Every structure is written in C-alpha cells, then in structure tokens.
Amino acid sequence: METFRVLIVDDETDFLETIVxxxxxxxxxxxxxxxxEAALALIKEKNFDxxxxxxxxxxxxxxxxxxxxxxxxxxxxxVILLTGHASIETSIEGMQLGAFxxxxxxxxxxxxxxxxxxxxxxxxxxxxxxxxxxxxxxA
Amino acid sequence: xxxxxxxxxxxxxxxxxxxxxxxPLISLSVIIYYQFAQVFRNKIxxxxxxxxxxxxxxxxxxxxxxxxxxxxxxxxxxxxxxxxKNNLERIFQIMNRRVGGFIDLGLxxxxxxxxxxxxPYNLISLNYYSQPWFNEVESKGVYISDxxxxxxxxxxxxxxxxxxxxxxxxxxxATIDSDVFESLVRAAQVGKTGDAFVINKDGFYQxxxxxxxxxxxxxxxxxxxxxxxxxxxxxxxxxxxKILYAGSWLKKNSWxxxxxxxxxxxxxxxxxxxxxxxxxxxxxxxxxxxxxxxTTHLTIRRLETADRKMNxxxxxLVHSDKLAALGKMAAGVAHEINNPLAVIAEKTGWMxxxxxxxxxxxxxxxxxxxxxxxxxxxxxxxxxKVIHGMLGFARRMEPHLEDVDINRVLNETTSFLDSYAKTxxxxxxxxxxxxxxxxxxxRAKLQQVFLNLLTxxxxxxxxxxxxxxxxxxxxxxxEVSVRDSGPxxxxxxxxxxxxxxxxxxxxxxxxxLGLSVTYTIVRNMGGTIALDSEEGKGTTxxxxxxxxxxxxx
Numbered sequence: 001m002e003t004f005r006v007l008i009v010d011d012e013t014d015f016l017e018t019i020v021x022x023x024x025x026x027x028x029x030x031x032x033x034x035x036x037e038a039a040l041a042l043i044k045e046k047n048f049d050x051x052x053x054x055x056x057x058x059x060x061x062x063x064x065x066x067x068x069x070x071x072x073x074x075x076x077x078x079v080i081l082l083t084g085h086a087s088i089e090t091s092i093e094g095m096q097l098g099a100f101x102x103x104x105x106x107x108x109x110x111x112x113x114x115x116x117x118x119x120x121x122x123x124x125x126x127x128x129x130x131x132x133x134x135x136x137x138x139a
Numbered sequence: 140x141x142x143x144x145x146x147x148x149x150x151x152x153x154x155x156x157x158x159x160x161x162x163p164l165i166s167l168s169v170i171i172y173y174q175f176a177q178v179f180r181n182k183i184x185x186x187x188x189x190x191x192x193x194x195x196x197x198x199x200x201x202x203x204x205x206x207x208x209x210x211x212x213x214x215x216x217x218x219x220x221x222x223x224k225n226n227l228e229r230i231f232q233i234m235n236r237r238v239g240g241f242i243d244l245g246l247x248x249x250x251x252x253x254x255x256x257x258x259p260y261n262l263i264s265l266n267y268y269s270q271p272w273f274n275e276v277e278s279k280g281v282y283i284s285d286x287x288x289x290x291x292x293x294x295x296x297x298x299x300x301x302x303x304x305x306x307x308x309x310x311x312x313a314t315i316d317s318d319v320f321e322s323l324v325r326a327a328q329v330g331k332t333g334d335a336f337v338i339n340k341d342g343f344y345q346x347x348x349x350x351x352x353x354x355x356x357x358x359x360x361x362x363x364x365x366x367x368x369x370x371x372x373x374x375x376x377x378x379x380x381k382i383l384y385a386g387s388w389l390k391k392n393s394w395x396x397x398x399x400x401x402x403x404x405x406x407x408x409x410x411x412x413x414x415x416x417x418x419x420x421x422x423x424x425x426x427x428x429x430x431x432x433x434t435t436h437l438t439i440r441r442l443e444t445a446d447r448k449m450n451x452x453x454x455x456l457v458h459s460d461k462l463a464a465l466g467k468m469a470a471g472v473a474h475e476i477n478n479p480l481a482v483i484a485e486k487t488g489w490m491x492x493x494x495x496x497x498x499x500x501x502x503x504x505x506x507x508x509x510x511x512x513x514x515x516x517x518x519x520x521x522x523x524k525v526i527h528g529m530l531g532f533a534r535r536m537e538p539h540l541e542d543v544d545i546n547r548v549l550n551e552t553t554s555f556l557d558s559y560a561k562t563x564x565x566x567x568x569x570x571x572x573x574x575x576x577x578x579x580x581x582r583a584k585l586q587q588v589f590l591n592l593l594t595x596x597x598x599x600x601x602x603x604x605x606x607x608x609x610x611x612x613x614x615x616x617x618e619v620s621v622r623d624s625g626p627x628x629x630x631x632x633x634x635x636x637x638x639x640x641x642x643x644x645x646x647x648x649x650x651x652l653g654l655s656v657t658y659t660i661v662r663n664m665g666g667t668i669a670l671d672s673e674e675g676k677g678t679t680x681x682x683x684x685x686x687x688x689x690x691x692x
Contacts, residue, residue, distance in 0.1 A: 012478050012481070012482060014482045014485075014486070015478070015481050015482045015485055018482070018485035018486050018488070018489045019485055021489055021492075022485065022488055022489050022492050025492050104527070105477050105478070105481050106477060106480045106481035106484045106519070106523050107481065107484075108484075108520075109484070109485070109488045
C-alpha cells in the first residue's frame, strides 16, 4: 500500500498526538494540528490526501467553516468528519458540503483506518480519471 | 385515605339528596293527612249534629202530635162526658188509633181527685193535688212532665192540660208509652258504640241509655255544656275514650236529646287511610333511599375511575418528564465522558502498537501487558456502547415522516433476526393483519422500536421458544404486539423496565437503554407502549400507534 498524507485536526491534544503516532507507525504520513486556523495554513503549504476533522471544537473556527475553506483551497482533498453523537445533524450537513464520511467518537481505530484508506482510494480513483481524461484530451 | 374522601362525599350526597326529597314528601303527606282528617272530622260532626237535629225534630213532633190530640179531645168533650168511663175508654182508643203511644188516660177534677181513668193501673180516686205536675198544669195550662215515678212506681211521663168549663176546672192527663218514646229516641243511635238518650235540664236521665247510669239517675254529662239549638262537643268518658256528643234541646229547653258516638269508631276509616298513607310514604322513602344510594354509588365509582385515570395520566406525564430530564442529563454526561474515553482508547491502541516492537516482546510480562491492554479496550468499548445508547436516548430529532407500511417494517425487522433465531431454535410466528393502512411515520425509528422489542424477546428466551408477532387495526390505532415464551418479568421490575439504565440482563450484555429509547420514540410518535408479563409464562409488549394518514402528494 502506498503511503498517503493525512492531516488530523482536533483540539484534544492527547488524542491528536496518539492518533498521529499510531498512523505514523503504520507508515501513513500523518500530521496533527490543534485548530482550524493552523490546519488551513498547513493545507495552503502542503498537499494532503485526507483530512480528519473534528467538527466540535470550542473557540476558534467552526468545523463546517473549516470544511468549506479546505474544499476551496484543495477540492480534491477528502475530508472525514469526527463527531459527537449530538452533532450528527452537522455531520450530515458536512456530507452535503462534500465530506467523504463521518465517524462518531470514540472511534475504533480499525474503523478509522478503513475510512482513511477508502477516502484515499476514492481520491486516487478520481485523480486517475482526471489524468486519463487529461491524457485523452492531449492525445 | 382516598377511600375515606369518596366515602365522605358519598355520605354527603346521600344525606343532601335524602333531605331534599324527604322534607317535601313528608311535609306534604303530613299536611294532606291533617287536611283530610279535618275534613273527615267535620263530616262526622256534621253527620252527628244532623242526626241530633232531625231526631230532635221528630221527638218534638211526636210530643206535639200527642199534645194536639189531647187538646182536641179536651176541647171537644165536656167534663161530664169524659167522666163516663165508657166515653173515656172510647176516646182513649181513638187517640191510640190516631197517633198511638198512650198508656193511659185520666180525668182529674180541680181538687186533684182522679175522677175517671183508663189504663193498666189502678189509679182511680187517687188525689194528685200534692203532685208537683198538678201545680205546673194549673199554672201553665198545658204541661209535659219530666220522667217521674208517681203513684205507679214506674218511670213515666205525662202530658196534662187544664180546661175551664163554666165554673169548673178539670185536667185531662195522658201517660206516654215510654217504650214507644224510648224507641223513638233510640232510632238516632248508630254503630256499636253509639248511644242516644234524653236528659232533663237538671241533668237526670229521662230515657234508658246503653252504657251509663239508670233512668232518673244523675247523668255523667252536664247539660249546661250544650248551647242553644243543636251543638256538638267532644269529651273523654271515664275510660279515657274520646266521645263525640251532639245535643239538641227539646220541649222548650227542658229536655236535651244527646247522641253520642265513639270518635275512634267513626275515625276507623280515617285510620285505615292513615295506615295506607304511611305504607305508601314509607315505601316511597325506602325507594328513594335505595335509588339514592344506588345512583350515588354509581356516580362516586365513575368519579373515582375518572380521578384514577387522571392520576394515571399525571403519573405518565411525570414519568415522561422524568425520562426527558434524565435524557438531557445523560447527553451532558456522555459528551463529557466521550473525549477522555477516546483518549484512553487511542492511548491503549498506541501501547498495543508499541508492544509489537521487538524489545517488548522479549519482556517477561509481555503476555500480561497484552492481555491487560485487551481488557482495557474491551471495557472502553463497553463504556462506548453505554454512551452511544445514552445519546441515542437523549437525541430528540424531529421525526422524519414518510409513508410507512407497518407490516413491511415488521417483516424487514424480523429478517435481521432470522438466522440468529434459527440457530437458537426460536420460532418467530407472525400474524399480521393484511391491508393495514399506510401511515405517516419515521420508518427508521419504527424499525428501531420493533428491533428493540424483538431483540429483548430473543434475549429473554435465549434458546428454544416462540415469539408471536401480531399487528391489528383497532379503531384509529395500529396495535403491534410482541409476545415471548420467556421467563417473564417479576412484578417489582415491571414498573421499572422503561427507566433508562435499568436492565435485568447480565452485566455487559445490555445497556439498559433499549426500552427507554423505545418508550421515548413511541411516545414522541403519539403512541403508547404497554407491558403485560407473568413470571413463568412470558412477556407481551403492546405498541399502539395512531393512524396518521399521509398527506396526498
């Protein structure tokens, strides 16, 4: 499995740190940031395949807002939302805005991995299609 | 305590109703009775007075007739003619033939000597000069005496009149047959206790009478009690009985005809009426009492039932409020626990990840570490389930309405459990009413409801048993019932099964939220859920949902 870049956005730093470590251990290029502003700054610099975004963070930017911004900066980046049960409506709204899926906290790690890979594969498939279409056009 | 309130209320209603119905009933009957008694008494008095008057007139007429014929004889014949015994006898016969009632006839000269006599006694040549009546006749001309004994020593009375013939005065005297006179008086007497007699103005009996005193003895009645003409009065006799008297003055107020009557005897009919009236009133009262008690009882029972229903409704409201409050609290707690739980889960995972590294595998307690981490994960998962359940309970999303065919939802739901049921030898029998109306409801939530109930049923049976699933239309509701052949729920737990976190399942097997979530969903849909369980026989959950007709699109 080829490695891919994942950005994790969560204000719970203990959680953030651990997830990043576990993903890194599985040879996934994971980066963690504790807030939306930092995430957007990083996305502008670097290309991420998948963003794991906690939509309920006290203070700072609202999850849905961050999602909109990400989709503006890098439309091909897949976003997986992390949510509490009560914010499930927000997650559905997020899906309508182009998020790949949502996960309910606390997440089973295996499930998280599956979702990340699925999101990555979707993005790749899309890219391949784009590439194919581009080549066809050039040919 | 409650029962006492109802009992008191019942007593009050009965008391008031009886009071309101008895007062007019009893006063009416008393008034009617006394009016009737008064009229009746007046009638009796009138009757006795009438008899006294009529009989008095008859007696007066009797005396007048006899006086008149005696006068006629005295006017017609001379002293000398009458002094002849044969003549006197002939005249006596004529008089008795004409009017009757004479016993004897005598002619007396002015010196009082009995000149001639016709009759049964030997009275000839007796001198009457010193007799009281002799003076009376001399002064009055015509005289009807009181009863007296006279020479014959037998009670009798006489009619005597005086005539002046040239220089001679003489007296014609006749004795009235007291039997005839008495029978005339007696004619006024009626009934078993009635009496009729004559007393003179000094209060001595002039005729025989039935019950009191002999003739010429002092009467028990004082004649001065009676007024002019005919009067009625009531007096108690010696035995204390009330006697009604009617007195009619005769013979220029020297005799009093008295008719007496036992008031009680005359009033017998009235007493009979009184008895009938009492019986009618008493049975009326009894009927009123019974009806009042019956209707009051009925009313109170109705009231009690209504109150109880109201209380039940209130209890249900309180219950659902309690559930809602618990739900809100659960949601808050869940959020607070979720984040640390996520961290624990990830830290554990991270530790597991690290354990796979070579250094650790060589460690003496590697297996212990791994096992412990596995346990932590297992319990985090358990906590996670509880919290998810809690959040599911707390979440009150607006129901998403769509057209729902209940039978289809039931079939779909049972299909989830089919394979599990088969392996555990549980038969799910379905009796679904065809053509149930399509209702507007939330399919996913209904599925959750039925799945919860069916899962509970399966868990209750665990192995070998039956589940009966039925759907029915009852009026404006659809009723779905899930019956299992499991061990049932004990009475003490039955009231608690819908409470959040209440479970009878083994620790770790149930969250205790399934039924409370189910309860909340059903209530939010405007339906009801009821439990009927008997230990050892099984449990039935019955869900009733209102038929909400989908809008036409």
